[in-house]
Amino acid sequence: xxxxxxxxxxxxxxxxxxxxxxxxxxxxxxxxxxxxxxxxxxxxxxxxxxxxxxxxxxxxxxxxxxxxxxxxxxxxxxxxxxxxxxxxxxxxxxxxxxxxxxxxxxxxxxxxxxxxxxxxxxxxxxxxxxxxxxxxxxxxxxxxxxxxxxxxxxxxxxxxxxxxxxxxxxxxxxxxxxxxxxxxxxxxxxxxxxxxxxxxxxxxxxxxxxxxxxxxxxxxxxxxxxxxxxxxxxxxxxxxxxxxxxxxxxxxxxxxxxxxxxxxxxxxxxxxxxxxxxxxxxxxxxxxxxxxxxxxxxxxxxxxxxxxxxxxxxxxxxxxxxxxxxxxxxxxxx
Amino acid sequence: xxxxxxxxxxxxxxxxxxxxxxxxxxxxxxxxxxxxxxxxxxxxxxxxxxxxxxxxxxxxxxxxxxxxxxxxxxxxxxxxxxxxxxxxxxxxxxxxxxxxxxxxxxxxxxxxxxxxxxxxxxxxxxxxxxxxxxxxxxxxxxxxxxxxxxxxxxxxxxxxxxxxxxxxxxxxxxxxxxxxxxxxxxxxxxxxxxxxxxxxxxxxxxxxxxxxxxxxxxxxxxxxxxxxxxxxxxxxxxxxxxxxxxxxxxxxxxxxxxxxxxxxxxxxxxxxxxxxxxxxxxxxxxxxxxxxxxxxxxxxxxxxxxxxxxxxxxxxxxxxxxxxxxxxxxxxxx
Numbered sequence: 001x002x003x004x005x006x007x008x009x010x011x012x013x014x015x016x017x018x019x020x021x022x023x024x025x026x027x028x029x030x031x032x033x034x035x036x037x038x039x040x041x042x043x044x045x046x047x048x049x050x051x052x053x054x055x056x057x058x059x060x061x062x063x064x065x066x067x068x069x070x071x072x073x074x075x076x077x078x079x080x081x082x083x084x085x086x087x088x089x090x091x092x093x094x095x096x097x098x099x100x101x102x103x104x105x106x107x108x109x110x111x112x113x114x115x116x117x118x119x120x121x122x123x124x125x126x127x128x129x130x131x132x133x134x135x136x137x138x139x140x141x142x143x144x145x146x147x148x149x150x151x152x153x154x155x156x157x158x159x160x161x162x163x164x165x166x167x168x169x170x171x172x173x174x175x176x177x178x179x180x181x182x183x184x185x186x187x188x189x190x191x192x193x194x195x196x197x198x199x200x201x202x203x204x205x206x207x208x209x210x211x212x213x214x215x216x217x218x219x220x221x222x223x224x225x226x227x228x229x230x231x232x233x234x235x236x237x238x239x240x241x242x243x244x245x246x247x248x249x250x251x252x253x254x255x256x257x258x259x260x261x262x263x264x265x266x267x268x269x270x271x272x273x274x275x276x277x278x279x280x281x282x283x284x285x286x287x288x289x290x291x292x293x294x295x296x297x298x299x300x301x302x303x304x305x306x307x308x309x310x311x312x313x314x315x316x317x318x319x320x321x322x323x324x325x326x327x328x329x330x331x332x333x334x
Numbered sequence: 335x336x337x338x339x340x341x342x343x344x345x346x347x348x349x350x351x352x353x354x355x356x357x358x359x360x361x362x363x364x365x366x367x368x369x370x371x372x373x374x375x376x377x378x379x380x381x382x383x384x385x386x387x388x389x390x391x392x393x394x395x396x397x398x399x400x401x402x403x404x405x406x407x408x409x410x411x412x413x414x415x416x417x418x419x420x421x422x423x424x425x426x427x428x429x430x431x432x433x434x435x436x437x438x439x440x441x442x443x444x445x446x447x448x449x450x451x452x453x454x455x456x457x458x459x460x461x462x463x464x465x466x467x468x469x470x471x472x473x474x475x476x477x478x479x480x481x482x483x484x485x486x487x488x489x490x491x492x493x494x495x496x497x498x499x500x501x502x503x504x505x506x507x508x509x510x511x512x513x514x515x516x517x518x519x520x521x522x523x524x525x526x527x528x529x530x531x532x533x534x535x536x537x538x539x540x541x542x543x544x545x546x547x548x549x550x551x552x553x554x555x556x557x558x559x560x561x562x563x564x565x566x567x568x569x570x571x572x573x574x575x576x577x578x579x580x581x582x583x584x585x586x587x588x589x590x591x592x593x594x595x596x597x598x599x600x601x602x603x604x605x606x607x608x609x610x611x612x613x614x615x616x617x618x619x620x621x622x623x624x625x626x627x628x629x630x631x632x633x634x635x636x637x638x639x640x641x642x643x644x645x646x647x648x649x650x651x652x653x654x655x656x657x658x659x660x661x662x663x664x665x666x667x668x
Contacts, residue, residue: 052448084416088441092466094448103437106444107422114386114428132426 001036004201004233005137008043008214009058010075010248011240011310013065015207016040018316020066020136022324025317038137039197041224043209044122045142045149045182045217048165050099051089053109054116057165058214059126059141060108067133069104075248078104098170123191140197142218145188149213151257152178164213173250177257180212185220190227198227203327206237206275208247208308211267212254219274228274234330236277236323237301239264242308243283263287268301275301277326279319281308302330335370338535338567339471342377342548343392344409344582345574345644347399349541350374352650354400354470356658359651372471373531375558377543378456379483379516379551382499384433385423387443388450391499392548393460393475394442401467403438409582412438432504457525474531476552479522483547485591486512498547507584511591514546519554524561532561537661540571540609542581542642545601546588553608562608568664570611570657571635573598576642577617597621602635609635611660613653615642636664 005016016038023036042059049055057076064070064078071077081102090097101109108129115125121144130139149164153175161181167173198204209215219225228235241264246252252262260266264284268275278301280287285305304326310316339350350372357370377392391410398404398412405411415436424431435443442463449459455478464473483498487509495515501507532538543549553559562569575598580586586596594600598618602609612635614621619639638660644650 051444052451053444082416082418082437084437085419085441085444088438089445092441092445092463094445103416103418104422106440107419107426110385110387110419110440111423111426111428117386129426 001203002039002197002201003036003203003205004039004041004197005205005207006043006209006215006218007040007058007062007207008209009046009061010065012040012058012207012209012214013062013070014075014310014316015238015320016062016137017065018310018313018318019205019320019323021313022317022320039193039201040137040139041194041197041218042126042139042141043214043218045147045185045213046164046168047146047148048099048163050096050101050109051094053106053113055099055101055109056112056122056126056141059139060105062137062139063126063130063133063135066135066137067130069133077102081105096166096170099165100169121191123193138193138197140193141191142194142224143188143221144191145184147182147184147188147217147221149180149182149217151180154178168250173253177253180254180257182217182220185217186222188221190221190223195223195227198224198231201231201233202331203324204228204231204233204235205323205327206235206271208238208240208310210240210246210249210251210254211270212251212258212260216270225274234276234327235274236279236327236330237268237271237275238319238323239267239278239280239284239308241267241284242281244287247309268303272300276330277302277304277323279303279308279322279326280305282306302326335537336373336531336535337370337537337539338373338375338531339539339541340377340543340549340552341374341392341396341541342543343380343395344399346374346392346541346543346548347396347404348409348644348650349572349654350396350471351399352644352647352652353539353654353657355647356651356654373527373535374471374473375528375531375552376460376473376475377548377552378475378477379481379519379547380498380502381480381482382433382497384430384435384443385428387440387447389433389435389443390446390456390460390475393473394439396471396473397460397464397467397469400469400471401464403467412436415439430500430504433499434503455525457527472527472531474527475525476528476558477522477555478525479518481516481518481522481551481555483514483516483551485514488512502584507587511587514588514591516551516554519551520556522555524555524557529557529561532558532565535565535567536665537658538562538565538567538569539657539661540569540605542572542574542644544574544580544583544585544588545604546585546592546594550604559608568610568661569608570613570661570664571602571605571609572653572657573601573612573614573618573642575601575618576615578621581643602637606634610664611636611638611657613637613642613656613660614639616640636660
């Protein structure tokens with residue numbers, strides 16, 4: 001069984017951890033179980049160069065989470081982290097000081113930057129880093145070409161574009177985004193293996209990631225959206241919106257920027273033509289059903305409602321199980 | 335009063351700290367005291383690129399020691415140091431693992447590397463780092479051009495050249511050096527200010543640094559030896575050899591490589607034509623006197639014997655005071 005998932009950061013990482021646990025529990029006897037091969041296509045639009053080092057927040061969140069090195073409460077960064085380097089950089093007066101890189105995390109960025117400087121593409125660098133973490137999935141960046149999401153804001157400093165991380169981390173997405181642009185995306189090529197993983201998948205999953213700056217950015221790399229649309233595999237998504245609001249993060253601020261309302265139905269609409277199945281929270285079931293009823297041609301995805309809060313591993317496993325079951329059902333239907 | 339000193343690492347840094355304390359104690363009223371301007375020309379032959387970061391051990395040892403950030407017992411590296419980054423790099427299997435960079439130290443190398451990558455010359459980078467440490471001296475690298483000392487060895491792995499740091503730190507200089515080569519030195523230019531600091535000095539000092547791989551490397555940069563020979567200032571050196579042995583470090587292994595015996599007299603001979611005054615330890619006084627007596631033309635430096643062990647700041651101040659006094663005497667003689 002080949003499963004291909006698109007992934008942002010925390011939401012995707014937690015969902016994938018539940019998916020791996022569910023697959024392990026199903027074991028070799030089940031239809032979907034042992035012998036599975038999971039490919040995760042990671043968003044790199046959040047990547048940023050800090051202090052001359054290349055930082056890939058989403059790839060690292062997936063790698064650390066699945067590899068057992070994540071800061072559990074925080075959801076990103078390393079467990080048992082210390083901040084000696086950050087304190088020293090501040091003592092030198094080096095900017096930016098709003099990005100919280102810990103000492104353990106710094107080592108990852110040092111290794112990555114050294115390999116990139118030597119000419120290795122990001123996909124090979126990521127593979128090398130994963131050789132240590134053994135995340136249990138094949139993690140591929142969406143592209144080896146640099147793509148950086150920038151946000152156009154207009155505040156007391158005037159109208160300007162800031163790096164997504166600055167808007168998200170320093171400004172807490174509190175300043176309205178006038179527009180969000182994935183710089184470099186239109187010239188980026190999918191990393192080796194990305195299109196193949198989509199074409200050869202038995203199941204394609206959209207974890208509950210930010211539909212604008214995570215999944216949206218991956219789909220903005222020319223060729224990837226077409227590959228999702230063309231795959232023979234059922235495509236099942238998990239709504240990142242619960243009860244009309246993002247669970248964590250500030251996805252609503254991103255959706256507002258592109259004129260989309262913060263609802264499970266509206267996010268599904270963003271994925272029109274791609275999704276075969278769509279998992280929504282019980283609190284959004286009525287809304288989703290209404291949307292589907294309004295779809296005259298009934299071309300939208302099959303919607304299932306269940307509790308979508310990934311409160312612990314058991315709850316997350318149940319969501320992953322529902323996604324697998326829906327995909328299996330949709331596959332059988334074909 | 336303008337004082338210019340050449341400097342390696344630990345020995346020079348401690349001597350310079352004693353010099354600053356002595357000058358501060360003499361105050362404004364003395365011939366040599368307040369209003370002094372000290373320029374330190376640092377060896378960069380020990381510099382090495384590790385994990386893609388540029389490390390300048392000698393410059394940093396001087397900067398940390400005079401700036402109050404040194405690991406006091408160790409003599410190099412930062413006080414209160416932690417090693418999270420190093421442990422992580424080892425977990426990634428990244429080499430080399432024999433070089434002990436701490437987290438605080440890493441920050442210095444990250445800042446330096448970022449500035450070098452942006453195109454700033456090492457002299458400006460060093461100035462920027464010193465803006466934080468306020469070492470009380472103007473610290474200039476001997477050259478902005480890369481010079482890296484390599485050591486030719488012949489062991490079970492065959493005859494080959496290894497970076498000085500590998501020979502010094504990993505091999506503990508236990509494998510005999512067949513030769514020592516400062517790669518890049520012959521094409522290096524003195525950094526801005528180096529030749530001026532020598533020409534305009536009132537006193538030139540050679541602290542007790544390794545005569546081969548520290549002072550010797552600085553003097554190997556074309557123009558610097560000539561500038562020392564040509565300066566009108568008295569040049570006073572402090573022997574790094576006490577009782578026929580290096581106080582710390584493995585200078586004897588370096589001296590053997592170039593066929594020079596490990597003695598205060600032999601080191602003075604290496605500096606022939608440069609030194610006007612030479613401070614030796616009491617234990618080496620007879621040897622030094624004999625050497626001077628044998629010098630038919632009596633062209634060698636004026637030799638003074640005193641305790642040269644820099645056991646604490648008071649002892650170090652006394653050595654610096656003797657160097658200043660001898661320089662003053664030699665200046666008056668002219």
